[in-house]
Amino acid sequence: MPAYESWASSDASRKVMQANRARDTAPELAVRRLLHAAGLRYRVAHRPEPSLRRTADIVFTRQRVAVFIDGCYWHACPEHGTQARANAAYWSEKLARNVARDADTNARLSELGWTVLRFWEHEDPHAVAESISDYVTPAR
Template sequence: MTGRPTALNAAVSAQMSRMPRSRTKPEMSVRRELHRRGLRFRANHPGLPGRPDIAFTRARLAVFVDGCFWHLCPEHAVLPKNNATWWREKLERNVLRDREKDEALTALGWTVLHFWEHEDPVAVADVVEQLWRERCRSGTTAWAVG
């Protein structure tokens, strides 16, 4: 695949471009649960590759809450039948971009966690909180952002 796929239908393309990229319901549920537990973080940190949904700068922990459709969840992803080749290329590019941003964050010393939108926010918060506490306790934290 070369470059960005071209949409066949301008109206559908415009509609899809208006879909929220941040502050989605699943992301907000996880953020509320983490905040309720007293954990403080940066949301959609602009100084980091991929703008993590949730970034714990001291612990260098980046959290993404991925949409099942947009990131090809193995459990729920369904490719549209209309314009299937375009959609397959677009969604595969999303997954490739996810891996690229993960590698960039890892190279900067960050730990990257991905969760699916269908996962229980309390269970997600449990995993994030445990790793955050381990990183803070073990001294593997960094005080600088990015």
């Protein structure tokens, strides 16, 4: 059986990619700490709809609010997103698919009665937590 061959452009790139976290990123943790300190309780890395293969970063199940804190690179932030130098064609297609999946997720969750809140990783955690709290608290 042949050994697995990585599609990464270099061993260094592969290590960087492996170190990227899917959950519990620094921006998520900062927002979650502030929400918890405000007395809000939520689910972490949870599927709002079990039938939908999409996981939100923070979910308020009773209020039906799904929160996503998107990374600037991975979700093509118009302000901070960058283009890859190696494998540029692959990465531009990958990021375009991510953006399309984000829009699809928003639409599908909205159709199912969920409110979707999206924030960028570069946004101030206090402002993000306040926005979420303002939206979720009246529904409590």
